[in-house]
Amino acid sequence: MNHQILARKWRPQSFEDVIGQKHIISALCNEFSLGRIHHSWLLSGTRGIGKTTIARLIAKSLNCKTGITSHPCRKCIICQEIEKGLCLDVFEIDAASRTKVEDMRDMLDNIYYAPTKSRFKVYLIDEVHMLSRNSFNALLKTLEEPPKHVKFILATTDIEKIPKTIISRCLCLKLKTLSEEKIFNLLKKILIKECIDFDNDSLKRISCHAKGSIRDALNLLEHAINLGNNCVNIKNVMEMLGIPSEHYSFLLTKAILKKDSKKIMLLLDEISNMGIEWEEILTEILRFLHHISMSQSFPLIWAKNIIGNYKNEIQMLAKDIDKKNVQLCYQILINGKKELNFSPNAKMGVEMTILRAIDTV
Numbered sequence: 001m002n003h004q005i006l007a008r009k010w011r012p013q014s015f016e017d018v019i020g021q022k023h024i025i026s027a028l029c030n031e032f033s034l035g036r037i038h039h040s041w042l043l044s045g046t047r048g049i050g051k052t053t054i055a056r057l058i059a060k061s062l063n064c065k066t067g068i069t070s071h072p073c074r075k076c077i078i079c080q081e082i083e084k085g086l087c088l089d090v091f092e093i094d095a096a097s098r099t100k101v102e103d104m105r106d107m108l109d110n111i112y113y114a115p116t117k118s119r120f121k122v123y124l125i126d127e128v129h130m131l132s133r134n135s136f137n138a139l140l141k142t143l144e145e146p147p148k149h150v151k152f153i154l155a156t157t158d159i160e161k162i163p164k165t166i167i168s169r170c171l172c173l174k175l176k177t178l179s180e181e182k183i184f185n186l187l188k189k190i191l192i193k194e195c196i197d198f199d200n201d202s203l204k205r206i207s208c209h210a211k212g213s214i215r216d217a218l219n220l221l222e223h224a225i226n227l228g229n230n231c232v233n234i235k236n237v238m239e240m241l242g243i244p245s246e247h248y249s250f251l252l253t254k255a256i257l258k259k260d261s262k263k264i265m266l267l268l269d270e271i272s273n274m275g276i277e278w279e280e281i282l283t284e285i286l287r288f289l290h291h292i293s294m295s296q297s298f299p300l301i302w303a304k305n306i307i308g309n310y311k312n313e314i315q316m317l318a319k320d321i322d323k324k325n326v327q328l329c330y331q332i333l334i335n336g337k338k339e340l341n342f343s344p345n346a347k348m349g350v351e352m353t354i355l356r357a358i359d360t361v
Contacts, residue, residue: 048215177212
């Protein structure tokens with residue numbers, strides 16, 4: 001049985017399918033429509049947001065048999081080969097494993113040969129920031145004035161490590177991380193088309209945990225589908241992510257703001273037997289503190305955004321607790337989360353952070 005993972009099955013095959021990168025897609029489509037085509041592009045942004053996908057779409061747009069276009073036909077042999085990763089004129093190079101200058105020189109020696117059957121030879125260099133200084137120097141001249149039949153697409157997750165001399169020779173396109181709403185809508189659309197049962201709360205959790213990365217979200221979704229036996233539900237997702245239930249998270253938040261240290265230690269003791277990720281405990285408390293603080297500052301506007309099951313309790317705490325104490329507690333937990341790696345163990349770090357919050361608010 002040939003199963004194709006969701007991240008590959010639902011990879012966009014046209015510019016119209018790319019989500020969350022409108023500024024880049026518009027610029028590229030206009031570039032092809034106007035015939036103002038650059039010879040090298042630099043795509044930057046965090047992992048899993050579409051750099052390689054957009055690079056392949058550029059390759060298709062340049063080489064489609066119908067001509068240079070922002071709407072590749074997907075039917076010609078060139079489009080199909082690029083989609084399958086079989087095109088002899090599109091070279092995907094992993095700079096992380098080919099950092100040496102000798103590897104770069106071997107590549108540059110071949111660029112002057114004409115394409116086998118495409119309009120252009122396209123070199124996609126992924127994680128380009130991993131190249132050595134000598135490799136960058138060897139690439140400079142060719143990147144500035146490549147042969148007419150050659151196009152370069154560089155992709156990186158760390159643009160700060162790329163020499164300014166390389167950046168200045170490319171058309172720089174910075175991809176955005178995706179909003180939780182966009183990721184949620186994509187996951188929902190995919191599950192509906194895959195005929196898989198789900199609940200919205202589970203998709204919201206996955207969208208939040210993906211931190212703007214579509215690939216991470218789809219991998220988490222794949223895991224959730226397997227865990228739930230072809231069904232995605234909130235119980236399995238919370239267990240998969242190591243997140244404490246909203247019940248425990250709210251009780252902890254309330255106990256901190258009320259300075260009930262005995263209640264806090266009882267709750268932490270119960271949570272410790274559930275296989276919860278300790279960092280996620282702080283994350284969930286921070287979520288509730290954010291809702292409380294926003295309810296204090298914008299009670300009418302924020303009411304529709306409050307976690308449904310605890311709306312009344314959050315609004316009551318917002319009235320009872322001083323604004324400054326909520327914001328101070330939030331700041332202490334944020335700093336505590338950053339310092340968890342320096343603690344002898346995560347449980348101890350969380351306990352000390354919460355105790356510090358109690359003593360301060």
